[in-house]
Amino acid sequence: MEPLTEAYVDSLALNSAAIKNGKDLVKKNSFPLLCKSEDDSVIFGECKGSGKEPYRCSVDWAKEGNPVFRCTCPSRQFPCKHNLGLMYAFTAGKPFATAPVPQDLAEKREKAEKREEKKKETAGAEAPAAKRKTNKAALTKKIAAQLEGIAIAEKLVLQLTQQGLGSLDKKVLQTADEQAKQLGNYYIPGIQIALRQLTEQLRSGNERETVYTQAIEQLTLLHSLIQKSKNYLEGRLQSPDAPADAETTLEERIGHAWQIAELREQGNVLTDVNLLQLAFRSYTDAPRGEYVDEGYWVNLSTGQIQITRTYRPFRASKYIREEDSIFHVVAVKELAQYPGEMNKRVRWEEAVYREASSQDYKKVMASAERSFAEVIKRVKNQIKNPLSDKNPVVLLHFKELLKADTSYVLTDDQGKQLPLADIPYVCEPTTHLLPLLNMAYLQNQAVLVVFGHNMQMNRLEAQPLSIVSADVGIIRLLY
Known part of the structure; x- marks a missing residue:
């Protein structure tokens, strides 16, 4: 088990409310039983709940950098407040008795280990260059729909431009929003969001000169995005075997959500990377309907400034981990890089944390x-x-x-x-x-x-x- 600190536990929580609830359980002495395994790879215990029976919770570090949370409570959040409370109790120095891992937990660990071994065997049996096969019929159908949606978006932008920015009243903008909403059926969410950003700018309460300047810049972006998307997708329609553009941000601008497996296939991954966060912010993106958590990191090996960006849709935000400032060095086994320019967006699935040292700061300098x-x-x-x-x-x-x-x-x-x-x-x-x-x-x-x-x-x-x-x-x- 990696060194467990309060800051690390904070980073695992889904949001600030979960952090507070977890710490409150420790303050209220809600854990009548606190235990750890002999090898310190798992902590487990019981937490008082609303029913007669306590909730049985555990945190398992059998796989370094990827803790497994288990709890008998009905919460849909992982880790739940009981898992967090268990870890906060450990970081607070509460006494944990060394005890054998409970039979049901031992069985779950064993099953998980077998699944992991099977995964490794399957991966080893595959050819290194094996890639997923493209369903040409499905891809062609999707691209045709995208081009149809782009034609609708192009017509909408033309209508707004011909009417003139000064004549776009609330009724016209509401109609534009309704038309942009229809683009949700055409697999071009990025273009749809760009249109929403335009209407949001036009109805903002800023000075007219500022609004028009922003709107003209957004219209320029939309025109370029529509034209380049159309040319790119027409080319893909003619050659469906050609790989997706993994060099520029165009696919993401159209609305493609890159998966780690895709980035791995494109060779956009780095191994054994140490990252140090230099700044962090959270903001609301109304046109996307999402909260955005954005971290600015320096790659200690290359000196590059890279960005992490987590999107939390308004409706599902409480089930998605709310990112926060991280002050430790994050050691990542596999770092996936999105297509980009000066500041590529990155993400990872597993990592371990360590204290930043003066040597790290000298590297940054x-x-x-x-x-x-x-x-x-x-x-x-x-x-x-x-x-x-x-x-x-x-x-x-x-x-x-x-x-x-x-x-x-x-x-x-x-x-x-x-x-x-x-x-x-x-x-x-x-x-x-x-x-x-x-x-x-x-x-x-x-x-x-x-x-x-x-x-x-x-x-x-x-x-x-x-x-x-x-x-x-x-x-x-x-x-």
């Missing part, structure tokens, strides 16, 4: 970009593409962080300046926190920033998310 001019050139080249991420995240080494009039700027070793500002995309201000920092951390440090294009001033700006120092570690401005 060493990976920071030192030339602002080169970074700005790369960022500009990316955001020129209508379908590219307009808010790339970069780790920069700066010589000084200075105040200029009412704002702040970063300077590099060559004297190049980069203005700092709060970017609308982030939704949370951080620049007002800069005066609170110790002066020692405003020189020769690294800073994680997210870029944004200020259209009114026609310049690139960056919002600071974290300061990284070899001495103190990570000073988070956003978490």
Whole structure:
């Protein structure tokens, strides 16, 4: 069993309510029985419930990095509050008696081990290059439906453009929403969401000039997305044997949800990777109808800044784990990478945690970009593409962080300046926190920033998310 800490248990919980409920069970001494196996690979116990019989719960680390939670309660959450309470009791130093694993639990462990062995045998028997066969008829039918949906979306965008942004009242936007809703039958959820984003922008209470600027940018994105999607899908329709585009974000923009198995087949996986989270945020994406948890990580081997993004649909949010800030180094056996540009999205299924060390912080510092001019050139080249991420995240080494009039700027070793500002995309201000920092951390440090294009001033700006120092570690401005 890996070292069990309160922070690690927090990371396993589905949401903050589950964390509170689990800790409350420990405070109320709701566990009359607390036990652990002789080899410390499993903890188990009994927790008082609403019925006569206590709930029997356990956490099994037979497979490192992938704990198995079991409980006799009827909850649909995994881990449930009883599993969390059991782990919190362990981290709090409550006495756990060493005892034999109960017979029913031992049988379940044995069955799980046999299933795992069978999986390995099956995997070993398969040819390394074996890939899933494509059902051409089903794929052709799906692509035809997608093209039909794209034609509807194209017509809708044309209608909105011809009417003029100034004449789009509530009734017109409601009709547009109803038409966009119909696209749910055509396997193009990404395009459907892009249309919803447009109507959300047009009905927002912001100043008209700001609204129109945002709407024109969104219309440009929609036009490019529709045209490129149409050309791409027409090509796939002619050659259904051709693999899906795993180099760009187009498939995901259309609405494809990449599975780890697909990414593995495309060779988009890395093994034995250590990641350290530099910043974290959660926000509500109304057009998607989802909560989004977004983490910004540095790959300690390559220095790349990568992103984790968990989508929690409003209706099912309580059953999907709510991600949170993580302060440990996460050691991942297999890291799947989504198609992308400067900041590829990543995900993993199994990982172990360890405390971050000064050596880790030195690696982070060493990976920071030192030339602002080169970074700005790369960022500009990316955001020129209508379908590219307009808010790339970069780790920069700066010589000084200075105040200029009412704002702040970063300077590099060559004297190049980069203005700092709060970017609308982030939704949370951080620049007002800069005066609170110790002066020692405003020189020769690294800073994680997210870029944004200020259209009114026609310049690139960056919002600071974290300061990284070899001495103190990570000073988070956003978490």
